[in-house]
Amino acid sequence: MLPLSNVISSLALVLMMSLVFSQEALSHAKGPRTSPEAGQVLEALPQKLEMEFNQEVILTRVQLVLPDGRKVALPLDGLERSSKHALSLEEAKAGKGQYQVLWKALSADGHPVKGAFDFGVE
Ligand SMILES: [Cu+2]
DSSP states (O other): OOOHHHHHHHHHHHHHHHHHHHHHHTOOOOOOEEESOTTOEESSOOSEEEEEEEEEEEEEEEEEEOTTSOEEEOOOOTTOEEEEEEEEOGGGOOOSEEEEEEEEEEOTTSOEEEEEEEEEEO
């Protein structure tokens, strides 16, 4: 017969493994693929910023840092849960230079995710 401590450690191992696998199944959002892409140089600011994640997310904040350093909060699409978001850049026209996007989102697993990338207009 197995000593009780062995049984307990086996049970603990099984429990840990199941936690690891459930985390995998519900892992948080990766990406996003964006348009404009990171590092892209454009001739003009596009009308929309597009972001595509590997799962549905809720965007909680997206800011654009303009070439002159001003930060503009982009209007969000409500609290829509989607893997694809397209935000208007109409309010952010600021000519040539380097732009930075700072974004925050809520993953399907409830974890906040965030990122930043740059693109240029020449
Ligand atoms: Cu997560």
